Amino acid sequence: MKIGISGQIAKKFKNDSPNDSNTRLIVMLLLIVSALSIIFAVGIGPIYVHPSIVFKIMISKIPVISSVIIPDWTQLEENIVWGLRFPRVLLGMIVGASLAITGVAMQALVRNHLADPFILGVSSGASATATLGMIFGVFSFLGTYALSISAFIGAAATIILVYSLSKVNGRVNITQLLLSGVVIAMIMDAITSIITLSAPNALGLHSAAFWMAGSLAGAKWGYLKLPLIVMIICMVILLIHHRALNALLLGEEAAGTLGFNVGRLQKILVLSASLLAGVTISVSGSIGFVGLMVPHLTRLIVGSNHKNVLPVSAILGGILVVWTDVVARTAIAPEELPIGILTALIGGPFFIWLLKKKLKR
Numbered sequence: 001m002k003i004g005i006s007g008q009i010a011k012k013f014k015n016d017s018p019n020d021s022n023t024r025l026i027v028m029l030l031l032i033v034s035a036l037s038i039i040f041a042v043g044i045g046p047i048y049v050h051p052s053i054v055f056k057i058m059i060s061k062i063p064v065i066s067s068v069i070i071p072d073w074t075q076l077e078e079n080i081v082w083g084l085r086f087p088r089v090l091l092g093m094i095v096g097a098s099l100a101i102t103g104v105a106m107q108a109l110v111r112n113h114l115a116d117p118f119i120l121g122v123s124s125g126a127s128a129t130a131t132l133g134m135i136f137g138v139f140s141f142l143g144t145y146a147l148s149i150s151a152f153i154g155a156a157a158t159i160i161l162v163y164s165l166s167k168v169n170g171r172v173n174i175t176q177l178l179l180s181g182v183v184i185a186m187i188m189d190a191i192t193s194i195i196t197l198s199a200p201n202a203l204g205l206h207s208a209a210f211w212m213a214g215s216l217a218g219a220k221w222g223y224l225k226l227p228l229i230v231m232i233i234c235m236v237i238l239l240i241h242h243r244a245l246n247a248l249l250l251g252e253e254a255a256g257t258l259g260f261n262v263g264r265l266q267k268i269l270v271l272s273a274s275l276l277a278g279v280t281i282s283v284s285g286s287i288g289f290v291g292l293m294v295p296h297l298t299r300l301i302v303g304s305n306h307k308n309v310l311p312v313s314a315i316l317g318g319i320l321v322v323w324t325d326v327v328a329r330t331a332i333a334p335e336e337l338p339i340g341i342l343t344a345l346i347g348g349p350f351f352i353w354l355l356k357k358k359l360k361r
Helices: 002-016 020-043 051-060 075-110 122-136 140-166 174-197 202-212 225-240 242-248 252-257 262-284 290-302 306-330 339-360
Strands: none
Touching: 020 051, 020 075, 020 290, 020 306, 051 075, 075 174, 075 225, 075 242, 075 262, 075 290, 075 306, 122 140, 122 174, 122 202, 122 262, 140 174, 140 262, 174 202, 225 242, 225 262, 225 306, 242 252, 242 262, 242 306, 252 262, 290 306, 290 339, 306 339
C-alpha cells in the first residue's frame, strides 16, 4: 500500500512539474525581474528618479563599494530613494512573498486551491485591535510602533483562540478549524464595526478605514526586520517539509500511510500560516487576494510540487505587490489608493474564473 501511494505521488509530480533545470531557470528569471522591479519601482513617483541614479544610490550604501561611487545626484533624490521609497518597495516584496507563502500553506492544509491566508480570521482580529488603537489611542503607550504591535496582538489572540477551538482529541480538525475561523472572524468584524461607529472624529475613522484596506504608506526601515526574519524562517520550515506537503495533497490517510506525522504537520502549517499572516498584517494592513491568486498562478507555471511552488510563489507575490503599490501611489497622485482595493479589483474576477474552472472539472 505504501509503495503504491508513493508511486502515485511520484507519478503525479513527475507529470505535473517541469524538470529541475527548467525550474532553476524560471527562478533565475523571476529574481532578475524582481531586482529590476525594485529599481524601477523606487524611481517612479511624483518626483521621478532615473533607474541609473536609483541603482547608484543603492550600491553607494554598501561599505566596500561606496568609496568608488562618484555622487552625481542631489540630496533630495537620495532622501526620496533611500529614506522613503526603497524601504517601502522592500516592504512590498516581503509582504507579497509572505502572503503568497501563507496562501500555499493554507491551501495545502485544507487541500483546496480556493483557500487564502485570511481564512482563519487573522485579518479580522488584527483589524479590531488596530482600529481600537487608531480611533481611541488605546495602544499609544507603545510609541512609534503602536499600530504594528496592536495589530499583531489582535492577530495572535485570534490565532490562539481559533487553534484552541479546532482541536479535537488532541488533533487539529480541519472542518472545526475552518468553522472556528469563520465564526471568530464574524465576531471580530462585529467588534470592529462597533469601534468605528463609536469613532469620536472623522480623521481617526478615515485612517482606520485606509489601513484596513491595506497600505505600505507608513513603511520604515525598522518595519522590515521582523517580517523578513519570520518569512525566511517559515519558508525554510515549509521547504524542509515539502515532501509531506506533497503527500498531504492526496489526503490525510495517504500522508499517514507514507509515514508522515499528519497531526504535527497540521500544527506546523497552522502556526506558520498564522504567524506569517499576523506579522504581515501588522505592517501593511489587510491586502487580500494575493495569497489566493499567486499560488494558483505558480502551479500553472511550475506544477504542484511544493519544492518549486514555495520559492516561485514568494517571488511572484513580491513582484505583484510592488507593482500594485506603484499604481496605488501614482494613479491619483498626490493622493493614494489602498492596495487592498486594487488587489480586490484584480483578484475578484480571478476568483470567479477559478470557481468556474473548478466547477467544470
